[in-house]
Amino acid sequence: MSERPSRTALFLGYLQIGLTSFGGVNAWARRFFVEKKGWLTEQEYAEVLGIGQVLPGPNALNTAIGIGTYFHGATGAIVCALGLFTGPMVLLAAVASLYDTYGQLPLVRAILTGIAAAAAGMVMGTAVKMVTKLRPSRTLLCIGLAAFTLAALKVRMPYVLLMLAPLGLIAAWRELDR
Structure with missing residues (x-):
């Protein structure tokens, strides 16, 4: 470990991860904490991730709490969890507000139908990948x-x-x- 990050640095790190980690928070968190910042070794990250994955609940949140606890105990856990969810919650609130105002417009309905189709395709594609790899x-x-x-x-x-x-x-x- 190169240095011990401050609580502010942990919050900002997870804020960035939460806003940019489409398709897998833990992969982005690993890149950030191990490769980019050097705050954790590969082994340390793997251990926290392993614990986060076997506990009930969302493994990305569990891992964030584990990393925060590792550096700053309970307050570190809180700042990492808040960092992870603050950005997406603000975006979601903004999108929900826009939807509430414009959601019934035909163009918006068409866009949302297209997004839903793309999301369904991604879920099916993931299922096919899993079946072919797991056999x-x-x-x-x-x-x-x-x-x-x-x-x-x-x-x-x-x-x-x-x-x-x-x-x-x-x-x-x-x-x-x-």
Whole structure:
């Protein structure tokens, strides 16, 4: 570690990360803390990230809290969490205000429909990448397709999880025994 950052530096760092990290906060945070600032070693970041990923809740927030705690205890945790969410919350409030004012205009509706289609495509593309890289068994693939089908039929997510999660766990467990 090259230096110990101040609370202000941590806040500003996470403010920047929160405003620029489209598609993955933790990858940007790693680049910032390890490569750009040198405040953490690769090993230190990996340890905090690992803990953040196994705890319940959003792993980016968990990791930010872990990094803040590492440097400044509870106050460091608070400033990192505030930094991470302040920028996006301000942007979201501004967009929500604009939507409230202009959301019913035909042009805005068309733009939002296009954005929704792009977002849905990104989710499906990510799912395809995961399936091709993970190469699940036929059983697990069928469970995934069943979840997709139930979602398309507008079955509520808790019911889908209650129905399919036990089957997925049993199938994955059986595959470990092979």
